[in-house]
Amino acid sequence: MCQDCGCGDREIVPVEVHERLLSGNDRVARHNREHFAAHDVLAINLMGSPGSGKTAILEATARALASRQRLGAVSGDLATDRDAQRLRAAGIPAATITTGSACHLDAEMVHHALHDFALDSLDIFVIENVGNLVCPAIYDLGQTLNVVALSVTEGEDKPLKYPVMFRNAQAVLLTKIDLLPHLGGVSLQMFNEALARVMPEPRTFPVSALTGEGMDRWLEWLEASRPRV
Amino acid sequence: MHEYSIVSALLERVSAEARAHNATAVYRLTLRIGDAAGVERDLLSKAYEHFRAGTICARAELCIEPVAERWVCPVCGRILERGAVLSCEGCGMPARLMSGDEIILERIEMEVP
Numbered sequence: 001m002c003q004d005c006g007c008g009d010r011e012i013v014p015v016e017v018h019e020r021l022l023s024g025n026d027r028v029a030r031h032n033r034e035h036f037a038a039h040d041v042l043a044i045n046l047m048g049s050p051g052s053g054k055t056a057i058l059e060a061t062a063r064a065l066a067s068r069q070r071l072g073a074v075s076g077d078l079a080t081d082r083d084a085q086r087l088r089a090a091g092i093p094a095a096t097i098t099t100g101s102a103c104h105l106d107a108e109m110v111h112h113a114l115h116d117f118a119l120d121s122l123d124i125f126v127i128e129n130v131g132n133l134v135c136p137a138i139y140d141l142g143q144t145l146n147v148v149a150l151s152v153t154e155g156e157d158k159p160l161k162y163p164v165m166f167r168n169a170q171a172v173l174l175t176k177i178d179l180l181p182h183l184g185g186v187s188l189q190m191f192n193e194a195l196a197r198v199m200p201e202p203r204t205f206p207v208s209a210l211t212g213e214g215m216d217r218w219l220e221w222l223e224a225s226r227p228r229v
Numbered sequence: 230m231h232e233y234s235i236v237s238a239l240l241e242r243v244s245a246e247a248r249a250h251n252a253t254a255v256y257r258l259t260l261r262i263g264d265a266a267g268v269e270r271d272l273l274s275k276a277y278e279h280f281r282a283g284t285i286c287a288r289a290e291l292c293i294e295p296v297a298e299r300w301v302c303p304v305c306g307r308i309l310e311r312g313a314v315l316s317c318e319g320c321g322m323p324a325r326l327m328s329g330d331e332i333i334l335e336r337i338e339m340e341v342p
Contacts, residue, residue: 010340012256015246017334021238021260104231135231138267138332164267167326200300200315200323 025139028107032114032142039119042226043127045141047165048149049158050131053175055083056209057149057218058126059090064219066091069123069226074113076105076130083128093117104135107142123226133158137165145225151176152183156190163198171203173218178208232272235332236280243337247285252339255289259336265298265329298329 020026036043048054055075062071071092075083076099087094095116097109110127119125127143129136148169150158153176159166166172174191188206195202205221207214239258247255262268270293277291300309302317303325309315315324 010253010342012338013250013252013341015250015337015339017242017246017337019242019334021235021242021332021334024238024242102234104234106234134267138231164265164330167265196314196316197312198315200325 022139025107028111029140029142032107032111033144034142035114035119036125036142036144037227039122040227041119041122042124042145042222043141043143044124044222045127045129045136045143045146046149047129047133047136047146047169048131048173049133049151049154052131052149052151052154053173053209054128054131054149055086057173057175057207058128059086060209060212060215061126061219061222062087062090062092064215065124065223069223070121071124071126072117072119072122073126073128074110074117075128076109078102078130087128093122099130103130103132104139105129105141106139110141124222133162133165137162137168144227145170147171147173149173149175150191152180152186152188152191156186156194159191159194159198166195166198167200169199171205171221172199174204174206176208176210177206177213178211232269232276233280235268235273236276239277239334240280240284240286242334243289244285246337247339250339250341252285252341254340255286255337256340257290257292257336257338258286258334259292259294259338261294261296261331261333261335263296263298263329263331265326266296266332267330268332270295294335296328296331299327300324301327 046054073087073094074097076097077083078099081096084094084096097113127141146169150172205218207218262270281287302322304320304322307317307319309324
């Protein structure tokens with residue numbers, strides 16, 4: 001009650017919080033990160049538009065590394081199990097996180113999915129996020145690295161239109177480069193110039209999952225990023 | 230539309246604080262959302278209008294303070310222009326985002342009996 005004049009009005013008390021609104025998510029993400037680190041697993045949060053080639057690159061990566069690295073993956077999908085089926089066909093254990101109408105994965109969904117994997121028997125774990133260049137960008141999942149797949153057919157202006165996703169990425173896969181000759185003057189240089197305005201330290205891997213072009217550099221970086229045991 | 234899940238995180242957090250302080254209602258919420266945070270302030274306000282009904286925030290005003298995006302050279306302190314390449318023209322160092330990515334719950338003003 002108001003103590004000043006006895007008017008009977010309720011008192012308004014300010015409570016200073018000064019905390020990130022997603023601190024609940026961040027807490028679970030930290031837990032996931034500790035879990036990955038304790039098992040020396042490199043965790044990749046793979047993001048990008050629907051149809052940017054996330055699953056195709058992952059299939060090609062799984063096949064190329066089959067003899068050297070043990071991969072596992074979860075795919076965020078609004079309604080189907082198709083991506084995980086494709087990844088299992090490529091020889092890696094994979095599960096689906098069905099998000100329903102949710103446009104992104106959060107740390108709790110990944111934490112729950114991790115219970116289905118024996119991290120001890122994995123070297124690299126890929127979290128294939130829901131296809132979307134906006135919403136996944138602000139959710140920490142506990143990954144070691146954020147990687148964005150951007151297909152050359154999407155246009156070189158996408159980094160400028162969706163800067164947060166690219167700013168938070170450690171690497172960008174420029175996919176479908178086998179299609180560049182058909183895109184009327186679109187060049188890799190144009191993508192690099194746009195990325196330099198949204199990423200302080202741009203790192204790009206131009207690749208084609210179809211022809212295998214550029215996969216060597218990507219795989220080399222991926223393997224070099226693994227925690228040293 | 231991740232603004233909806235941000236609002237539900239907000240309402241959860243505020244309800245917990247209100248319970249802890251035995252508040253009967255929330256009077257005002259103050260957030261700080263950066264220009265480069267990846268959160269649309271208008272959409273966030275709309276989502277809040279939609280979700281607050283029936284909660285302890287039913288009558289609470291939502292104040293969102295914007296924060297400008299600012300990239301700075303970590304070596305010489307040069308401030309980069311908007312839309313510029315994110316490395317320092319002078320020293321070639323990668324720029325650092327000094328502000329603009331905030332998604333912060335600053336303050337809850339609550340009514341206590």
